[in-house]
Amino acid sequence: AQKVTQAQTEISVVEKEDVTLDCVYETRDTTYYLFWYKQPPSGELVFLIRRNSFDEQNEISGRYSWNFQKSTSSFNFTITASQVVDSAVYFCALSDSFTGNQFYFGTGTSLTVIP
Amino acid sequence: ETGVTQTPRHLVMGMTNKKSLKCEQHLGHNAMYWYKQSAKKPLELMFVYSLEERVENNSVPSRFSPECPNSSHLFLHLHTLQPEDSALYLCASSQGRSMGGRTEAFFGQGTRLTVV
Numbered sequence: 001a002q003k004v005t006q007a008q009t010e011i012s013v014v015e016k017e018d019v020t021l022d023c024v025y026e027t028r029d030t031t032y033y034l035f036w037y038k039q040p041p042s043g044e045l046v047f048l049i050r051r052n053s054f055d056e057q058n059e060i061s062g063r064y065s066w067n068f069q070k071s072t073s074s075f076n077f078t079i080t081a082s083q084v085v086d087s088a089v090y091f092c093a094l095s096d097s098f099t100g101n102q103f104y105f106g107t108g109t110s111l112t113v114i115p
Numbered sequence: 116e117t118g119v120t121q122t123p124r125h126l127v128m129g130m131t132n133k134k135s136l137k138c139e140q141h142l143g144h145n146a147m148y149w150y151k152q153s154a155k156k157p158l159e160l161m162f163v164y165s166l167e168e169r170v171e172n173n174s175v176p177s178r179f180s181p182e183c184p185n186s187s188h189l190f191l192h193l194h195t196l197q198p199e200d201s202a203l204y205l206c207a208s209s210q211g212r213s214m215g216g217r218t219e220a221f222f223g224q225g226t227r228l229t230v231v
Contacts, residue, residue: 035219043203045222091158093220101146101165101211103220105158 002027004094006106013082014114021077021109023092029053032096034075035103036066039089051075082113118142121206121223128196129231136191136226138206146211147189148220149181153202164189165211196230203227 003026013019025034036048049059051068059066063080079086092106119140128134140147146165150158163170164183171181178200180192189206203225210218 033219037222042224043205043227044224045205045207047219047221050219101163101168101209102160102170103148103207103209107157 002094002096002104004092004104004106006090006092006109008109009107010110010112012112012114015084016081018078018080019082019111019113021079021090021092021111023075023077023106025073025075025092025094027094027096029096032094034068035093035095036075036077037091037093037105039091039108041088045091048077079111082111084113084115087111087113118221119206119208119223121204121226123226124224125227125229127229127231128193130196130198132196133192133194135193136204136206136228138189138191138223140187140189140206140208140221142208142221144208144210144218144221145186146209147183147186148207148209149189149191150205150207151202152205152225158205161191193228196228198230201228201230 005024008022011019032053034051037045038048039045049066056068056070065078067076089108089110091108093103095103122137126134148163149161151161152158161172161175162181178195182190205225206223207220209220
């Protein structure tokens with residue numbers, strides 16, 4: 001069965017600290033896609049990144065970086081030098097051939113960056 | 116125009132009312148979704164419409180009725196709701212798997228529904 005686990009419910013960091021959000025997934029499929037979304041207080045889920053199962057290269061985009069490790073079924077998200085605007089709920093999601101067009105979301109991690 | 120637009124943004128309705136939520140996507144996608152997000156609960160997939168399938172979460176009560184007249188529009192018809200139905204309702208769209216790949220879903224800003 002498909003499952004996405006975000007064990008960290010809430011995290012607080014002081015501005016400029018680095019923070020890593022954990023995501024562990026389960027799937028029987030060999031072809032799958034992983035995603036990260038940001039949900040600010042306004043409510044809209046904002047897409048951050050998509051990674052397919054054949055691409056294990058880590059990715060960096062500005063202060064954001066993602067570490068994909070198939071060996072541990074993890075797709076962790078690191079924010080470097082956090083800022084107050086990073087305060088939001090972050091969701092990890094999975095899609096594979098068994099889920100059809102569906103996306104399975106983790107329960108989210110609420111990040112608060114304290115100025 | 117934004118990619119996925121939801122109206123209204125806020126809705127307060129009585130338990131005997133009938134209302135509809137509207138979602139429109141301008142991204143050329145062929146799959147659309149309704150999600151429910153309640154406080155302190157995970158995102159709950161309610162319905163999926165695509166070229167390949169219509170998926171309904173069996174736990175969704177019949178007082179929620181989806182309608183998808185075409186690939187760009189999605190409605191959620193509401194009638195005789197309960198206070199526990201108060202939540203943020205999010206619409207999303209994606210390129211369906213029939214198009215050769217799995218893209219990310221793009222979300223609207225949501226409708227904050229309050230049932231009184």
